[in-house]
Amino acid sequence: MANLILHEDPVSGNCYKIRLTAAHVGIPLERRSYDIQKGETRTAAFLDGVNPNGRIPVLQIGDDFLPESGAACLYLADGSALIPHDRFDRADMLHWMFWEQYNHEPNVATLRFWRAFIGEDRLTDFQRTLIPGKQAAGEAALALMDAHLAQTPFLAAGRFTVADIALYAYTHVAEDGGFVLNRYPAVTAWLARVAEQPGHVPM
Amino acid sequence: MANLILHEDPVSGNCYKIRLTAAHVGIPLERRSYDIQKGETRTAAFLDGVNPNGRIPVLQIGDDFLPESGAACLYLADGSALIPHDRFDRADMLHWMFWEQYNHEPNVATLRFWRAFIGEDRLTDFQRTLIPGKQAAGEAALALMDAHLAQTPFLAAGRFTVADIALYAYTHVAEDGGFVLNRYPAVTAWLARVAEQPGHVPM
Numbered sequence: 001m002a003n004l005i006l007h008e009d010p011v012s013g014n015c016y017k018i019r020l021t022a023a024h025v026g027i028p029l030e031r032r033s034y035d036i037q038k039g040e041t042r043t044a045a046f047l048d049g050v051n052p053n054g055r056i057p058v059l060q061i062g063d064d065f066l067p068e069s070g071a072a073c074l075y076l077a078d079g080s081a082l083i084p085h086d087r088f089d090r091a092d093m094l095h096w097m098f099w100e101q102y103n104h105e106p107n108v109a110t111l112r113f114w115r116a117f118i119g120e121d122r123l124t125d126f127q128r129t130l131i132p133g134k135q136a137a138g139e140a141a142l143a144l145m146d147a148h149l150a151q152t153p154f155l156a157a158g159r160f161t162v163a164d165i166a167l168y169a170y171t172h173v174a175e176d177g178g179f180v181l182n183r184y185p186a187v188t189a190w191l192a193r194v195a196e197q198p199g200h201v202p203m
Numbered sequence: 204m205a206n207l208i209l210h211e212d213p214v215s216g217n218c219y220k221i222r223l224t225a226a227h228v229g230i231p232l233e234r235r236s237y238d239i240q241k242g243e244t245r246t247a248a249f250l251d252g253v254n255p256n257g258r259i260p261v262l263q264i265g266d267d268f269l270p271e272s273g274a275a276c277l278y279l280a281d282g283s284a285l286i287p288h289d290r291f292d293r294a295d296m297l298h299w300m301f302w303e304q305y306n307h308e309p310n311v312a313t314l315r316f317w318r319a320f321i322g323e324d325r326l327t328d329f330q331r332t333l334i335p336g337k338q339a340a341g342e343a344a345l346a347l348m349d350a351h352l353a354q355t356p357f358l359a360a361g362r363f364t365v366a367d368i369a370l371y372a373y374t375h376v377a378e379d380g381g382f383v384l385n386r387y388p389a390v391t392a393w394l395a396r397v398a399e400q401p402g403h404v405p406m
Contacts, residue, residue: 052347053306066294068301075294091269091278098271102304103256129332144255 002062005030006072007050011117012036013109013169014069015057016203020165021073023201025080029059037117070097073162082162089157096155096163100170104145107138109170111177135178142174142184149186153193160197168194173203205265208233209275210253214320215239216312216372217272218260219406223368224276226404228283232262240320273300276365285365292360299358299366303373307348310341312373314380338381345377345387352389356396363400371397376406 004022006029008015022029034040034056042054051058051067058065059072066072074097077083084090111134114123123131145167148155155163172191175181181188194200207225209232211218225232237243237259245257254261254270261268262275269275277300280286287293314337317326326334348370351358358366375394378384384391397403 052350053302061291064291064295066291066298068298068305070301071294071298074297075290078290078294087278087281088264088267088269091274091281092267094277095269095271095274098273098301098304099256101301102271102308105305106309126332126336129329133329147255 002064003030004028005032005060007032007034007058007060008056009034009036009041012056013112013173013203014105017069017166017169018057018059018072018076020169020201021076021082021162024082024165024197024199025076026199027076070101070162070166073097073165077162082160082165084157084159084161086157089161093156093161093163097166100163100166103137104141104167105170107134107141108174108177108179110134111138111179112170112173113177115178116176138174138177138179142171142179142181142187145171145190146184146186149190154190160194164190164194169203205267206233207231208235208263210235210237210261210263211259212237212239212244215259216315216376216406217308220272220369220372221260221262221275221279223372223404224279224285224365227285227368227400227402228279229402230279273304273365273369276300276368280365285363285368287360287362287364289360292364296359296364296366300369303366303369306340307344307370308373310337310344311377311380311382313337314341314382315373315376316380318381319379341377341380341382345374345382345384345390348374348393349387349389352393357393363397367393367397372406 004027006015006018008031010033019029040046041056047054050065053067055067057069057072058067059075066075084093114127152158154160155167168191171187207230209218209221211234213236222232237249243249244259250257253268256270258270260272260275261270262278269278287296314334317330355361357363358370371394374390
C-alpha cells in the first residue's frame, strides 16, 4: 500500500474516526496537524494541495487525496472484518454512517466545537440562535441510537463495524457539547463495548 | 432478490436517487407514497413500522428496512458497473456521496424545498434567517463541483458511478431553490452527460 498521511486536527472527532479505523486494521498512518481555529485549512496551499473544500480530515494515499471521514474509514477497512460481507448488513452499516453525517454530527459535534473549543461567550449571535435547534436534534439523534442499541449490541450486522467507529467518535465526547449521556443507558453500554474492542485507541 | 418497496415522497430528490439507481441496474421497485408536508412520515405507524427517524426514503427489502438514500443506492448498485472495483476509486465515489449529504443537500435541497414547495411567504422567521447561509453554502458546493468537473467527465473514477446519481438528483433542479446553473458550465455539461446515460429516467 502507498504511504498514508492523515491531514487532521487532533481534536476533531472526524479525524479520530480514521485513526481508530487504522488502529483496528493495523495500518500505520503518518499525521499532519492543522489548527482549524487558526484557519490553517483555509490557506491557498491547503485548498490547492489538499482539499478544495477547506476541511479536514483528508487521507492522502500516495499522490491521491481522499476527503470525508466516512470514505477514508471505508478505504482503510476495505476487505477487513469491520465491513460486513452480507449485502444488506453492509448497506445497513452505510445507513448509520450517512445518518451520522446528516443527523448526528451537525448537532452533537457542532455543539461540542462551539461550547468546548470556541466557547459560548465567543459565539456569534447567529450561532446562538442555532443552539436550541441543534440541542433538540442532537438529543433526538442520541434517543434514536438508544432505542436501537437497546435491541442490538452494535449498530449494524449485530457486530462491530465501521458504523460503530463512525458514531463512537462524537458520541463518547457528547457531554463536551452539553448532552447528558446517562439519559441514554443503551448508548452508554455500547460506548463501553466499543472501547473494549481489541485494538481500540483513545481519542 | 426479496421484494423491494420504496417508501418515498415522489417530489424528493433523495427518493429519486434510488429510483434512478434502480433504473440503471434494472431492478424493479414497488413504490409507496407519503406526503412530507402533510406529516405522513411522522405518524406512529410510520415511526414504528418504517423508520424511527421519521424520514423518507426507506428501501424495504423483504422484512428489512434500509433508510438513507446513499445506503439504498449502494445496496441496489452492489456488484454493478455503477460501483468502481478499484479500492481508491470506490472510496472516492463514497467521498462525493458523503460530501453531498453534508455540504450540498442541506443547502441546495433545503432551499428548493422551502422556495418551491413550502413557499417563501410561508417560511418561519427562523427559516428566513438561515437562507443567506444556505444560499452561500449551496453556491460554494456548486462552485466546488464545477471546478472538479472542469477536469473530469464524472465525479469519481473518470466514469459514471453512484456518486453522479447522488449529486445529479438535487443539482439538476437547483434552480427551483434559487441557484443559477448557467454560472456553473462544467456542472451543466455534466448534468447533460448524466441524463444521456442509457437507462436514465427523469425525476
